[in-house]
Amino acid sequence: MSGVRRLIRTIVFLGLLGVIGFTLYNVFFYKPKVIGLEQLEKLPKVKDVTLTVTPRSYVDLVEVKAFQGPKEVLLFRGRLPERTNEVTFRVEPQVLGLRNGPARVLVEVRRFFLFREGFEVQATVDVDPPRIRIIYAPYRVLQGGSGGIRVKASEEVDLFVEVGKRRFRSFKVSEDNTYIAFFGVPVDASPREVIKVVAVDEAGNRTVVPLGTGIRRNRFRRVTIDLSRRENLVRTKIYSLLGGNLENMDFVTAFKEVNEKLRKRDEERIREIGKRSKPQRFWRGRFLQMRGAKVLSYFGERRRYVYKGKVISRSWHLGYDLASVRNSEVPAANSGEVVFAGDLGIYGNTVIIDHGFGIMSLYAHLADFRVKEGDFVKKxxxxxxxxxxxxxxxxxxxxxxxxxxxxxxxxxxxxxxWIRTRIEPVFSD
Ligand SMILES: [Zn+2]
Structure with a gap:
């Protein structure tokens, strides 16, 4: 009997020893780290900071202080929540009496009410938002049309133009922080939409300026395309665009798939290519239109596709369809660098030329190519x-x-x- 008891006592003792050993190991050898300290390096007017403590290692309290000269201010003090190991707090240096310039930030984590671990960050306080002066902006832009701006910022910034959900990047054109940006107004933008310029400085201070440029309503045609009348041609096209094994898909489903899903996919690809524009001006003067061509379709046409008397799909036609004789030669509308020459789904064989500073031209449904990616072409x-x-x-x-x-x-x-009055001012001081 006593042998069993002794055995139990030994097991309990060893167990306790294990727990104590494990705890001591955790306390002394498994030290906590703080993730996200780099957020404290730049302190703008307002910033939300999230710090993660990992491993948790019995940390219960987190304390963040800033030191600037003789000044010491508390940025945050609070318990580490059980589940997330994460604390979030807002830093507003000005409110705390910190000034622009260097500061030292100390993050301390406390364990068992007495052990403290400190992490130091060299910070820069900058609470001044960038100032921007608009040198040129158009008075009005057209739905589906273009505009360009020239602005000067008080410091180096990340600057862009916002038109609804669209965001257009800018390019720095001189060392005195002058930026230019071109933007496009969606065909369905509301004339009440406010076009904004947003500038974010290195510390993260943000300035938003409404441009004051109005949006003028544009008139777009409505066109109905009857697919029943050319069903065989359409059928061949859509099944080959969908590629293989889709013989079982009915005509209407297949057409919608191509006109909606593939269209979206290809437009996303065009957006992707659009980001490759170089910060240089490759072009001069007006853009060229293909010679002797007749306009078959206009930009902004709202298309309805009818099959057997029913509307089965819709789309916006965002280009000009120009027809001449079969296999007409296509000229580059202006000088630039070929950024794409290949198959682009519903656009067929396509060439895209970069004219610089975000502006490109696109040529679709071609037979073949006389240029390749990387070529420079003349107008x-x-x-x-x-x-x-x-x-x-x-x-x-x-x-x-x-x-x-x-x-x-x-x-x-x-x-x-239009080029002379609306675009050239963007390029001149
Ligand atoms: Zn077209």
Whole structure:
């Protein structure tokens, strides 16, 4: 009996020893670390900071202090929540009496009410938001049209133009922090939409300035396309675009798949390519229109596709369809660098030329290519010939202008007067 008791006592003793040993090990050898300290390096006017303690190692309290000269201020003091190991707090240096300039931030974690671990960060306080002065902005822009601005910032900033959900980047054009940006207004933008310029400085201070540029309503045609009348051609096109094993899909489903899903996929690809624009101006003067061509379709057309008397799908036509004789030569609308020459789904064989500072031109449904990616082309140089590759029901060129990958009407870019009065001021001091 006593032997069993002794055994139990030994087991309990060893167990306790294990627990104590494990705890001591945790306390002395398994020290906590703090993740996210780099957020404290730059302190703007307002900043929300989230610090994570890992491993937890019995940490119960987190304390964050800032030191600047003789000044010592508390940024945060609080318990570490059980589940998340995370504390979030807002830092407002000005409210705490910190001034612009260097500061030292100390993050301390407390364990068992007495052990403290400290982590130090060299911080810079900058509570001044950037100031921006608009040197040029257009008075009004058209739905589906383009605009450009020239602004000067009080310091180096990340600057962009916001039009609804679209964001257009800017390019720094001189060392005195002058920036230019081009933007495109969506065809369905509300004339009440406020176009804004947003500037964010290195510390994270943000300035938003409404541009004061109005949006003018544009008139777009409504067009109905009857698919029943060319069902065989459409059928061949859509099944080959969907690629293989879809013989069981009915015509209507297949058409919707191509006109909606593939269209979206290809537009996303165009946006992606649009981001590759170089910070240089490659072009001069008005953009060229294909010679002797007739306009088959206009920019901004609202298309309804009808099959057997029913509307089965819709789309916006965001380019010009230009038709001439079969396999007409297609000139580059302006000088630039070829950033894409290849198959682009519903656009068929496509060439995209970068003219710099976010502006590109796109040529779709071509037969083949006379240029390749990386080539520099001169205005008027032949880049390919027209055809009906992709989702085209006849030989024509689908032409559009892109800003940051968003389609805008080429009509303005074909107009020398518009270029002179609306775009040239963006480039001049
Ligand atoms: Zn088209």
């Amino acid at each position: 008027g140089q032949i880049i390919g010939v027209t055809d009906m590759t992709g989702l085209a029901f006849g030989d024509h060129l689908h032409f559009t202008v892109l800003i940051d990958g968003y389609e805008v009407t080429p009509l303005e870019w074909w107009d020398p007067r």
